[in-house]
């Protein structure tokens with residue numbers, strides 16, 4: 001496919017690897033924030049091909065993985081109501097709640113549907129006026145415009161039986177939280193290209209300046225990731241800390257203003273719980289009061305007790321880049337993609353699942 | 365779930381009582397619908413990045429070449445003189 005397969009050229013990848021080797025003079029730790037990049041690094045064997053002095057640390061960049069346990073329990077509870085059609089993206093369905101996942105609720109008879117787009121959920125609501133349709137709206141800044149747009153569509157078309165259970169996470173505050181964590185030691189960042197498609201790069205300049213870290217906005221194909229790594233290393237070797245854009249074919253400095261407008265119309269910034277990490281200030285979106293009728297947390301006032309996490313799962317440390325998935329005692333044993341104990345084993349963008357799939361542990 | 369992929373706009377029509385600009389976008393051999401509300405300037409034959417049913421960015425042809433030229437630009441391409449072989453084929 002155009003604008004995809006060309007960025008997988010193995011010969012040019014080799015040139016990039018050579019150039020990375022030639023540039024590095026001492027050890028550097030680089031975090032790729034986005035799970036899509038983790039997936040690409042692991043899948044294409046880039047981690048093994050990088051020089052030993054370059055350590056890639058996998059960041060918290062998988063919205064599915066950081067959606068709070070309590071909210072999954074809430075979604076499962078809503079789904080079990082006969083009058084509710086609960087919709088979400090595929091990955092979200094397999095994430096373990098404290099009792100069960102949405103997929104297990106579906107197997108028990110709940111009307112749970114996997115959708116490609118939140119806009120489809122509004123149509124389902126129109127087609128089922130006697131049911132309440134709830135879209136479990138998770139995601140980074142990338143997904144926020146689509147989720148917000150579904151609310152705008154429902155509002156405009158007078159659809160009263162549609163609401164979203166929103167769990168949005170924002171990347172820049174998470175980068176700050178990771179740098180502020182005393183246990184982590186990261187020299188430079190690959191920022192998530194698709195997040196910046198929406199928000200632009202401006203939010204990263206103050207972070208890069210304050211913490212003196214290079215931040216390179218990077219794409220997802222092997223050559224993108226390799227070029228991003230090289231750009232970070234070149235900055236580090238020259239003691240620079242700037243924001244650079246590797247992914248300029250997609251990302252504009254100012255982002256997508258129309259998308260930002262829709263986000264701002266529907267959402268406001270709030271503190272957000274990240275599963276495995278804790279609360280990060282100003283790192284999520286709440287539905288604005290104006291659209292309260294479309295906010296599932298207000299529409300259905302359910303209080304679900306906070307349940308404890310599985311004590312064996314160290315996903316928090318994995319997502320902060322302190323431990324690698326294989327350092328978890330459950331990795332590949334009790335915890336597998338078919339029986340995930342923690343969310344990072346569910347999504348293909350979760351670090352545990354990425355390592356599992358490409359580690360040779362998968363049975364044929 | 366954060367997957368966003370580039371495709372080519374095949375056709376555009378107004379839906380929902382003429383309020384929403386929707387495109388049919390071709391990804392390899394597969395066609396899917398995408399809302400163009402976030403890209404009011406997008407037109408037929410443009411390549412756009414689509415995420416969960418919404419087109420969020422237009423691909424910049426010129427910038428798209430840079431990954432192939434970067435090593436040359438930083439003066440480190442060594443014996444490789446013919447960059448053209450790496451450039452995206454226009455189709």
Ligand code: SF4
Nearest residue numbers: 313315328335342352
């Ligand atoms: S391998 Fe499983 S149990 Fe261990 S950290 Fe990852 S998700 Fe949690």
